[in-house]
Amino acid sequence: MIRILFLVIFIYSFLISKELKEVSLQLPWKYQFQFAGYILAKEKGFYQDINLDVKLKQWDENVDVIDSLTNNKIEYAVLRPTSMIDISKGKELVYLATIFQSSPLVLVTDRSSGISSLSDLKNKRIMTSGDLGSDVSLLSMIFSHGIKLEDLLIQTPSFNTQDLLDKKTDLIASYISNEPFTLKELGGNPIVFNPKDYGFDFYSDILTTSKKYLHNEENEVRKFREASLKGWEYAFSNINESVEIIYNKYNPQKKSKEALIYEANELKKLAYHNTNELGKMEAEKLEKIYNIYKLLGLAKNNITFNNLIFENLTTASSLNSEEKSYIEKKQPLKMCINSNWLPFEKMENDNKYKGMAADYYAILEKNLSTKFELIKTTSQNEVLDFIKNDKCDFQSLTINTHNIEDGLKLTSTIFKVPLVVATRLDVPFINKLEDLKNQKIAIAKNYVNIEYFRNKYPSLNIVEVENTQEGLKQLKAGKVYGYIGTLYSVSYKIQTEYFNDLKIAGKTNDELEFTIGVKDNNEILFNILQKVVNNITPLEKKELTDKWASTIYEKGVDYTLLWQIITPFILIFLFGVFFYTKLKLLNSRLSDQKKFINTILDIQPNMIFIVNDKEPVFANRFFLDFFDCKNLKEFQKKHSCLAQTFIEEELYFHLGKIVDNNSWIENILRLKSEKRIVSILHPNTSITKVFNVSIVELEDEQYLISLTDISDTILKQIQLENKSTHDKLTGAYNREYFETHYKLIINEYIKEDNLVFLSILDIDFFKKVNDTYGHDVGDKVLKQFVNVIQKSSRKDDLLIRWGGEEFLLLTKVKSIDNAKKVLENIKNAISEASFEGVKHITCSIGSTNYNENEKIEESFKRADDALYEAKNNGRNQVQIK
Template sequence: MKKILLIIIFTYSLLFSKEVTLQLPWKYQFQFAGYIIAKEKGFYKDIGLNVKLKEFDSTIDVIKELDENKIEYAVTRPTSMIDISKGKNLKYLATIFQSSPLVLLTNKNSGITSLSDFKNKRIMTSGDLSSDVSLISMMFSQGITLNDLVIQEPSFNTKDLIDNKTDLIASYISNEPYILKELGGEPVIFNPKDYGFDFYSDILTTSKSYLQNNHEEVKKFKEASLKGWEYAFSNINESVEIIYNKYNPQYKSKEALIYEANELKKLAYFNTNELGKIEPEKLEKIYNVYKLLGLAKNNINFNEIVFNDLNKESNLTNEEKSYLTNKQPIKMCISSDWTPFERLNKDNKYVGIGADYYSIIEKNLSTKFELVKTETPNEALDFIKDKKCDFLSLAVRTPLMQKELNLSSTIFKVPLVIATKLNVPFINKLEDLKEEKIAVPRKYLNIDFFKSKYSNLNIVEVENAQEGLKLLKEGKVYGFVGTLYTVSYRIQSEYFNDLKIAGKINDELEFVIGVNKNDEVLLNILQKSINKIDELHTKEIIDKWASTIYEKTIDYNLIWQIVTPFVLVFIFGLFFYTKLKLLNAKLSDQKKFINTILDIQPNMIFIINKTESIFANKFLLDFFDCKNLEEFQKKYFCLAQTFIQEELFFHLGKINDNSTWIDNILKLKSEKRIVSILHPTTKTTKVFNVSIVELEDEQYLISLTDISDTILKQIQLENKSTHDKLTGAFNREYFESHKNLIINEYTKENHLLIFSILDIDFFKNVNDTYGHDVGDRVLKQFVQIIQNSSRNDDLVIRWGGEEFILLLKINSIDNAKKVLENIRKTIAQTSFEKVEHITCSIGATVYRENETIEDSFKRADKALYEAKNSGRNKVVIKN
């Protein structure tokens, strides 16, 4: 009887539930666990919906079906913004994964360790920009284009990496790496977010028309779906059990599903505590990538496409109106000195971003807040607990604030930067500063999150920017992390001769309003006021106060110090973004803006293509005493013509073939890309570090940074003491003093250290026949060939006479054989001055753990002896 009753109740609920469809972009797996759990646990049924989950079907145009209301809901990718730009009326409800799981995967034995190794490699990906845009953008950013790759049709079989049918595959970080491990491989992952391309994934979407007609249902559907996701991530084992038994068309193991769950949970909560968070600003950044790649053209109102289920109605309820009338004064805690966010000036007047923002709120509410001065966020929290004030004007969203206060939605965000001393190189990634002491203000940052994310840093907690920058100036820390505006202001006002901003990091401070936990009415009032202030108005306020950082008369040294680190970090992205369409009238404003930024830099910027110079900035023209680019071109055939021929530096005399000077300097390690130029007016020698970025259509952006005063002496001293004077190879003394470090570096992470000896065959005959001058030139050219044919990690050492040591950091003996054979063949095929052709014999061995270098040398020497006895011009490797 009980079973019959349950069946009747279930049937009744189905009959009176509305059926809606949720279209998934792939087959069932944990990637869709939230929706599966919401269905299985009755979360959808509780809101009167019978949700039909549909797996991927290649015959269905999901965007078209959504737009025409043939399906109610779908999980889409950010590429759907391209469809929106073409007129599809979609509405985004939530983003499940804050960072995309799409990555490139290879097996460790492929020898691919960096993006530069991708050239001429086979890759299984669609090659379709709209599908793989984050992967392609990652490669483009490092100079790798689709023409550099061998594109293969995807087989969706990870075993192809093991069977050597391909070198790289596009995959999900939550799936294929686990499969590769199960097959006995060692996954090597290249993630776009590590290169600045951080995309959303799996966006819960409906159509605008469906939302308009079913607003309350859509709101509840979103809430039930997120409830399902929260349950799935909080109960992974139970959720896996359900998916394994009922939703497993791919026959995944439980272990694989658990692995997928844990990886996806990281992505769902990446840089946030809010499940399903979706931000118009991030959508815009993603869409801009589509635009610069030519996939989209039209503009989008990003606020318009995001569903905001907050009550946008600014009219107050009777209860809220009564609150404002009776609860007077409403006391607002502010920071007394947090420029440019807020402070009390010398006349005790409230100024800053917060002051301008709250003047709008006060006007909208027809009220006036009473200011309560506080020195720290903790003091403000105490004041709110003790009812000395009712809310905090500008709180930073941290776990502490979320625990202690009711927080509003985000008002605005500010990027974080790292400040260093002037002599520190520019910093691309904070993670690169291993073990360095970095000061971080405990007042405003989520210290625990920061320590977890940057676990390789030595975090020094400080109270505020004043304390952190003081420690930095005194040399007690390597860097200080703070907000762009605060750090810029402090450097300008107190430290502009000592400190600089050395880079932007991939974190932001999220500013909100913090209200007493027991005061829901006030939170609702303030939230409605926030909703009424549009994003453009907020941006105008922030821009106004950010600009006050630069109120002083233009001082190019100051601008260089504060702005240039950002320009250098973002300049290539900026150029990539605008694509340098200098002849395109539609982008004339962007061109002027870019040129203005370039002109205020005290480093030389030059842009050329294969036939002519395109742009030279003011600093370069002033250096060469030229009024414009045309005058420079009349004086100099090309920029490289100005490079002085000095042995320590790169110059045209070091080019032995028909390749360009740019091709040659790009072959050098970045720290070796140094040139010397004679100043035309002062006749003094200046030394520059050269940075080159390849743009589209064979264009190059060249940046020359003056390092004369800070690095020249160091380079000269280092080269004299560590390099062979004749060939430029490292000398034996360098190896003897650094061998322990070299061995540790070359043998970590299961790499092999290959110890090889290269000896020129019959070199005595060269000296006897052509003289020692020719012999010296042969040795120099011989070393250049080795350096050009080897990798960045390889180390060339002149051991004595015509004998050289080449140390290889490599993952297999087979790969070592290929590298050495390539060097041998290149030498044999190269024409040397007067001598024409020479050959070399190579003996090599694998360094054995804990053995002496002498033992390695003896074994390599035996291999060399064998190579010479067997006819020379051979490679022999002995284990």
């Protein structure tokens, strides 16, 4: 009987194993932790769960990996980004995920070599393949510092770190996760030169398949990608267990456990470098890397970078028949929302959905041609319960804390929100969180990964609170020193509830990632939502977040904050100036370096423009992208001069402010640095952007101009000025504003031979309104009164609340008759309007024209006399004196 049982088990196991499809994954080196994710996916059965028997293949110098992929000899491979060179030559490959956001490839030397900087590398021996196709990030870094290939003594690699100590070489090309540790074990003192520290931040270890295989096996490729990333998540979350498996079963290099643990921790940093999303790939970064290959002459043809990435390819296609059928049968899709979470989302009393999520899902509804039924919830636990019991199909906004509760499967990020620090008004600007040692900092436990913050900032005394409201309430009461929350939710609360008590005093380097949470076993809906999420363009995402990006950093004009924002870009700018100046000094000897200098300038996050006394000679990629131009010539066809793009606004510099025959550059240089501000209309979004202008004079009468986007900072400043210049109740300008600005206003109004009329408007019998109906109703009447005037007056008319129920109106007209018509129209609009609580009110208006060069008090006296006449003659009328 036992024999029969064993036989049945054997046959069953054999049949199960036969069902698994065998596929190959080619690795670029021998087994080590560098491939732990794939090893763990195999060992833990993640591949078997999707009916795949994955054969891991170690590096073999005789195998042409890309040829094997495109000819179906292997199904999957781990490649470097230099495979884009092959793609540019016609190889049809698809990138599934990049495991390392930053390349582990570095140069290592020992301190005893005397090499302390890249400038010391001339005539030094380097053990590297010497193949630009494999070590291009290293050579880019070296080349950017004036060292050419002919300045180096390239040696065939021995893969023996001891050679550094035995003085057989000066430097070796290696992985940051391997050789530095080995050198320390040998008694050395490693110095590491990392390309990412010099602006050459490359992807590495890209999981790849061929387009042909993807076309035939899309479902398998998707599952293989997911299983592989699941293996990587497991490996990084269980390093000791993973090391034990690799040490015992996958260790041809005989690495010690200590070396494998060191490798694991270093690679984990690279996998999550500047992101919380494992495997993330961006077309923009691929393009920047590829541009360096082109500058080196390794590639010539253009590539459509969006078509390289698996998620972009699969989402660009329409829904398949199964997904379309699901949408048709499930209409409407039930979406759990947070009923009170502005500015992210809220359900108003009239069942109107508003907030960032509302704008986002309006696009998704349009793209899916469907409707979402909104299900109100008040907590994450309630969301999970609703989804579990099929009251909801998915959650609108799920924060990816990387320890999300069971039951949800998360899409890729729909938008990110930076985290900021709120404090009381008397706290100075916070430069970095590490400065807040032992201070009590509140964090909302349901929205932020508390353990992440505790590990990253061990010096903080973190206090857990339920939400932003509780955190800010404790902050106002002085129970905590600060509150860490999202930029938008914190700024919204401060503007609506805590404007006179709290402020945003600094920002962190962290962000919250918002995703869509789908019931974990609803694979079809997850795929549908993933597709539409990936179809939202970067521009659409930016417009959505920009719309809600209004915030307050400091009360008053805070140039400290402005410089905090500008300084990093100025440093980058000066860095570019240094290389450009060096280029001019070296002349023709460094013609190759000029390409690299342009590359450095191209990757800067601000607009850089170089002009001589006749024409522009250089514009970086950021500049050309902003103006939607392919090259400098196209920009010159649209604009003969950069300054022509500056909008004529009083607050900023523009061509109308040039006071002599000198150039705009010479004129703007006369201003203080904080006043060198211009505004430009973005040609695609029609959004006005504000820039700080930095200018450095180069040789040969050339200028390097850098424009740093400070739109958000200026917006905050304008909001603050708005608070100080407008009446809090009605929104009209206040008396203080008029008294300090009337000369500028009148001078502007009298241009083009206009007449300026100053009118006083007084609500008739307003005291009776307050006495009869109460001050609450009186306040509503004042607000509606202003609203009626603004709707019935003209764009250039200026309304000021003078005091109580008395208002001042400045108008510019061509004649007295014209002024009479404007004021009569306003008087009639008020008498015809229905006011909440009191039905109808009237107003009396006294007006006069301003005589040039007279004192404003004289004009005001005549208007007041005219108002007195209007009241004596029965009220509800216009008198002009």
